[in-house]
Amino acid sequence: MSAASQSFEAPAEARTSAAPAGRRSGRAVSARLLLGVVLPLGLGLVWEAVVASGFASGRLMPPPSRVIAELVRLASTGALWEHSLITLSRVLGGFAGGAVAGIALGVLTGTSRLLRDLLDPSFQALRSIPSIAWVPLFILWLGIFEASKVTLIAVGVFFPVYLGVSSALMSVDRRTAEVGRIFRLSRLATVRRILLPSILPATVVALRTGLGLGWMFVVAAEFMGASSGLGYLLVDGQQLGKPTQILAAILTFAVLGKATDAILASLAAPFLRWQDSVGEAP
Amino acid sequence: MLQLDHLSKTYPNGTLALDGVSLTLREGEILAVVGGSGCGKSTLLRLASGLDTPSRGRVLLDGQVVAEPVARIGMVFQEPRLLPWLSVAENVAFGIRELPEAQRRARVEALLGEVGLSDYAARWPKELSGGQAQRVAIARALAPEPDVLLLDEPFSALDAFTRIDLQDHLIRLWQHHKRTFLLVTHDIEEAVALADRVVVMKPDPGRLAAEIPLDLPRPRLRSSAPFQAAERAVRGALSDALRREPQRTILN
Numbered sequence: 001m002s003a004a005s006q007s008f009e010a011p012a013e014a015r016t017s018a019a020p021a022g023r024r025s026g027r028a029v030s031a032r033l034l035l036g037v038v039l040p041l042g043l044g045l046v047w048e049a050v051v052a053s054g055f056a057s058g059r060l061m062p063p064p065s066r067v068i069a070e071l072v073r074l075a076s077t078g079a080l081w082e083h084s085l086i087t088l089s090r091v092l093g094g095f096a097g098g099a100v101a102g103i104a105l106g107v108l109t110g111t112s113r114l115l116r117d118l119l120d121p122s123f124q125a126l127r128s129i130p131s132i133a134w135v136p137l138f139i140l141w142l143g144i145f146e147a148s149k150v151t152l153i154a155v156g157v158f159f160p161v162y163l164g165v166s167s168a169l170m171s172v173d174r175r176t177a178e179v180g181r182i183f184r185l186s187r188l189a190t191v192r193r194i195l196l197p198s199i200l201p202a203t204v205v206a207l208r209t210g211l212g213l214g215w216m217f218v219v220a221a222e223f224m225g226a227s228s229g230l231g232y233l234l235v236d237g238q239q240l241g242k243p244t245q246i247l248a249a250i251l252t253f254a255v256l257g258k259a260t261d262a263i264l265a266s267l268a269a270p271f272l273r274w275q276d277s278v279g280e281a282p
Numbered sequence: 283m284l285q286l287d288h289l290s291k292t293y294p295n296g297t298l299a300l301d302g303v304s305l306t307l308r309e310g311e312i313l314a315v316v317g318g319s320g321c322g323k324s325t326l327l328r329l330a331s332g333l334d335t336p337s338r339g340r341v342l343l344d345g346q347v348v349a350e351p352v353a354r355i356g357m358v359f360q361e362p363r364l365l366p367w368l369s370v371a372e373n374v375a376f377g378i379r380e381l382p383e384a385q386r387r388a389r390v391e392a393l394l395g396e397v398g399l400s401d402y403a404a405r406w407p408k409e410l411s412g413g414q415a416q417r418v419a420i421a422r423a424l425a426p427e428p429d430v431l432l433l434d435e436p437f438s439a440l441d442a443f444t445r446i447d448l449q450d451h452l453i454r455l456w457q458h459h460k461r462t463f464l465l466v467t468h469d470i471e472e473a474v475a476l477a478d479r480v481v482v483m484k485p486d487p488g489r490l491a492a493e494i495p496l497d498l499p500r501p502r503l504r505s506s507a508p509f510q511a512a513e514r515a516v517r518g519a520l521s522d523a524l525r526r527e528p529q530r531t532i533l534n
Contacts, residue, residue, distance in 0.1 A: 175363055181333060182357045183377040183426075184350075193376075197367040274367045276408035 062244045067251065070244035074233075084252055087218055087229040090146070091260070094153025095214045099207055101154070102161025109162075110169025110199075111191050120166070127159045132220050139224070149221035156217035157210040164206025168199035201275055204268040208261055215257045230256075283307045283462055284330065284355070284430050288339035291325050299325040301487035302339070307430065312456060312463040314477035316470060316516060318524070322488020323466045324360075327434045330464060331357045343430070356428035360435045362415035364407040370394070370418050371403040377426045393421040396458065397451055413444035417451060424459060433465045437472065446504075449475050453500065470520070474512045475502055482516065484523035491523030 044064045051058035058066065074080035105123070109116040134155060135148075142148040172195055180194040222231020230249045237245035284307040291300040300322040307313055317323045328334040330341055332351040341348040343355065351357075364373045374390045381389070394400050397417040407415060416436060423431060433452075437445040449472060456463055467473050473480045477496055484491040496512050503509060 175359070175361065176365070178333060178359075179363050179365065179376070182331065182351050184353065194365070197365070200367070274406045274408065276366065276406075 060243055062247065066244050067247045070242075070248045071251065074245075074248055079233075080248075080252065083228055083230050083233055083249075084256060087222065087231065088256060088260075090149055090221065090229065091153060091211075091214045091218045093146075093150045094217070095157050095211055097150065098154035098157025098214070099161050099210055102158045102206070102210065103165050103203065106162045106165025107169065107191070107196070110166040111187075111195060116166075123159075123162060127163070131156050131159075131217065135220070135224060144225045149218070149226070152221045153214050153217045156213040160209040160213060161203075161206045164209065165199060165203055168202035168206075169195055172198045200268075201272055204265070204272065207268075208264055211261060211264055212257070215253065215260075219253070283309045283344065284464065285342040286326070286330060286339070287342060289326065289329050289336045289341070290338040291322070291329060291334065292337045298487040300329070300336075301489050303483075303488065303490055304339075305481060305490070307462050307464060308478075310460055310462055311478040312465060312476050314465045314467055314473035314480045315483060316467060316473045316480055316520060317483035317488070318468060318485060318520075321483040321485035323468075323483055324434055325488065326483075327357075327432050327464070327466050331355055331432050333357075353426055354429045356423035356426065356431045358416075358420050358423045358431065358433045358436045360438060362407070362412075362419040364410075364415055364418055364422075366407050368407075369403065370399065370405050370407065370410070373407065373418055374421045374425055376422055389425055390421075393425055394418075396455060397421050411444075413440050413448055416440065416448060420452065420455065424455065424461075427459075428461065430462045430464065433463060435467055436465075438468065445469075445472070446475075452476065457500075470513055470516050471504065474498075474509060474516060475504065480516050482519045482523050492519040494519060 047058075047061070048063040048065060050056050051063040062070075071080065105119065109120050109123075131152065135152060138148040138151050142151060176198060177190070177194060180190040185193060218229070219231045219234070222229040223235055226232040226235075230252055233249040234246055237243065237249065286303060286305040289300055289303045290298070292298050303322075303326060305313070305315075315323050315326060325334070329336050330348070332341070332348045332355065335349060343352065348355065364370075365376065368376065371390050371394065374393055375386050378386050378389060390403070391400070394403055397420060399414060399417055399421075402410065402414065402418075407418070410418065416439075420436070436452075437448050440448065452463075453476060463476075465473070465476060474496060480494045480496060481490060482492040482494070483489065494512075494515055498508055498512060
């Protein structure tokens with residue numbers, strides 16, 4: 001009987017493992033990556049040629065070669081690392097605070113009806129305030145230095161994380177939760193052994209959204225009275241009329257933003273290997 | 283053993299799903315509850331498990347009222363409901379966390395062996411077929427060694443071959459563990475293949491219609507004349523239960 005069952009079940013297993021492998025062979029992936037580079041690379045080369053042949057001066061929109069030269073100059077003086085490091089530490093500080101608060105309050109409101117009714121309306125009201133609007137108040141309260149900047153970033157990170165965690169908890173499948181009831185888990189054990197693992201994928205998405213917003217808010221924070229950081233490089237470049245410096249800072253933002261997101265995603269990946277999804281990593 | 287005492291269930295929307303059902307399980311038997319959809323048989327099982335509370339009546343286990351899930355009653359749902367973030371072995375061990383490590387591991391190994399999935403202990407649930415997943419769910423329900431196992435249409439989502447295979451697995455588990463099984467199903471063949479006694483339910487509201495004892499020897503041969511006679515008896519009782527309904531005049 002068991003031999004018969006295995007022969008019936010074997011094709012199903014073969015199908016699940018064969019399908020993703022067939023769809024994404026290594027060559028197809030690299031070809032698609034290449035395709036994504038065509039547009040920015042092409043535009044850059046065209047602009048480079050236009051400026052080199054004298055049709056445009058490239059004063060306001062410098063060609064890639066000048067932006068790269070500026071990056072090299074900033075890197076060689078050490079300014080690039082210094083400003084990047086300061087911005088990065090602000091983002092990470094704000095992200096840590098906002099993420100911890102968002103997860104903690106999200107779990108509380110997502111698992112307790114009383115706390116949800118008590119707290120959630122206030123958070124929803126606060127959420128509808130554009131976070132930048134807090135800046136004057138934070139500066140009054142916390143001064144113009146690090147505390148007000150990190151707080152602003154933390155506020156920006158908090159809301160997507162809070163909302164993601166709280167709503168994921170409320171949409172956990174009743175049938176999964178019943179498994180906990182049948183095995184008589186306490187309320188705390190249900191949260192720990194059923195609810196939190198259930199919402200892990202949604203939490204990772206919320207954290208990545210929060211990190212993205214953290215990068216957005218660090219620029220806003222550094223626009224206001226900073227004397228260091230990549231946002232300061234942007235303002236400085238505008239005031240001194242140096243578009244190469246602005247573009248160099250923008251590029252650095254892009255690289256750092258992408259890099260931190262990739263690090264966060266790869267830190268989470270080992271905990272999500274159980275997921276059965278289309279976009280699963282090969 | 284398990285006693286369902288005049289159970290009625292009215293849902294908040296006013297639907298009377300179950301009306302005064304009484305049943306007593308005998309120690310070590312397999313009792314199958316058969317009925318069409320909407321006859322309240324899943325409601326009956328949810329009340330017996332303590333997941334839902336009856337509007338009237340009570341569930342008694344050896345004279346003690348069951349008001350919430352208890353360790354002595356296990357449950358297998360219609361879907362496997364495995365926890366996707368736990369390996370197969372961890373899923374089986376889900377309900378026996380309080381046991382010492384060595385004992386827990388031994389029990390998980392034994393159960394996975396019994397359901398023929400020893401090689402799958404480290405796999406994720408997503409890597410299992412439907413039949414394998416349901417076998418893991420049965421092993422998980424048996425792990426705390428409950429006295430009564432409730433099964434809510436456990437094989438209804440499976441293809442015919444896998445279903446027969448799992449029914450055989452279930453009988454072997456029952457013979458080995460000597461527990462009392464309460465099985466809800468809409469599959470007459472399944473009821474006759476597994477049960478010592480079949481209870482037929484009728485709908486609107488859910489009530490008991492007939493009880494058919496099966497004294498077929500095991501292992502039961504599905505193609506044998508007594509088996510098919512028993513199937514006919516159950517089918518007859520089932521259509522009688524529907525025919526007596528005043529609302530249901532048209533029957534094919």
